[in-house]
Amino acid sequence: MTWRPEPYRDRIALVTGGASGIGAALGRALAERGAEVVLADRQLELAERVARSIGPRASAVELDVRDAAAFERVASQLLARRRRIDLLLNNAGIGVGGEMDTYCVADWDDVIDVNLRGVAYGIQAVYPSMIRRGSGHIVNTASMAGLCTAAGHGSYVATKHAVVGLSKALRVEARRHGVRVSVLCPGVIRTPILRGGTYGRLNLDGLSEARLAQVWERFRPMDADAFARGALDAVARDEAIIVLPRWWKALWYLERLSPRLGMALWGSALDRVRAELEASGAKPRTAASAPSTVGSTS
């Protein structure tokens, strides 16, 4: 397959989590570059609104990535209609913010189901058709939390490390089939997930949105559309691990050089954030009081 000079022209792309944030921005950037985009999301109405704002190159479909059979259905319907899926962007994700001593079992399950199983189900549903055609590109959205020590949201960190690992393994395996695999590792991007997102949550009581936003501002959040444009450029170059904004690469480098130093840095950052949150009156939720059904299928 020729990926240049117009690597995305007339490509068929399926983007999970396409109703919001990075997924919506990837959809916009793909359509701008001539691709036909299907935005697949649990939030159908929002995905439809985003698709309408993009124009005739975009459409929306309801998909809960935790449902393997539903993923298969969406993929087969798209394959029946368009004959191929050139790009699968496994991007849907949620987080549960809070230290692990605040966690209940659902805080693990909800995040693993979306962030890890959702990616695996996407691969199960679409990869075989790419193998048959001998081409395609799978792009999984992980995170810097999948490359570096990152405390304060353990289930998220665990799933993002897993997504980086499975993406590297799949990239090596898929090469012989002509299928490419990349993993996106965003730093901090300005999207609703920073406020908990629709299906995620924060195990903290008494934290105002303004205070939370202040905490994130320190990490200089990148605009989602700028992220998407940079990410697509790197995907077109077939980069394996895509870190954006680029300055986060310094932290990744440090982590590889000395995991101990990485942990020490994040340890002191966590101490600072903990002290600030305490001073602002925010209180960690106890595991017993944490909701057990938010983000579940019900």
Ligand SMILES: NC(=O)c1ccc[n+]([C@@H]2O[C@H](COP(=O)([O-])OP(=O)(O)OC[C@H]3O[C@@H](n4cnc5c(N)ncnc54)[C@H](O)[C@@H]3O)[C@@H](O)[C@H]2O)c1
């Ligand atoms: N924003 C950041 O700073 C940042 C940093 C690193 C990684 N990421 C990752 O980027 C991806 C996109 O996140 P975002 O920042 O755009 O957040 P977001 O909350 O704006 O978007 C997430 C989307 O995923 C959808 N979604 C959630 N659960 C789903 C499910 N079960 N099935 C289908 N769709 C579902 C939501 O409806 C939403 O549209 C996630 O995987 C996230 O972990 C984000």
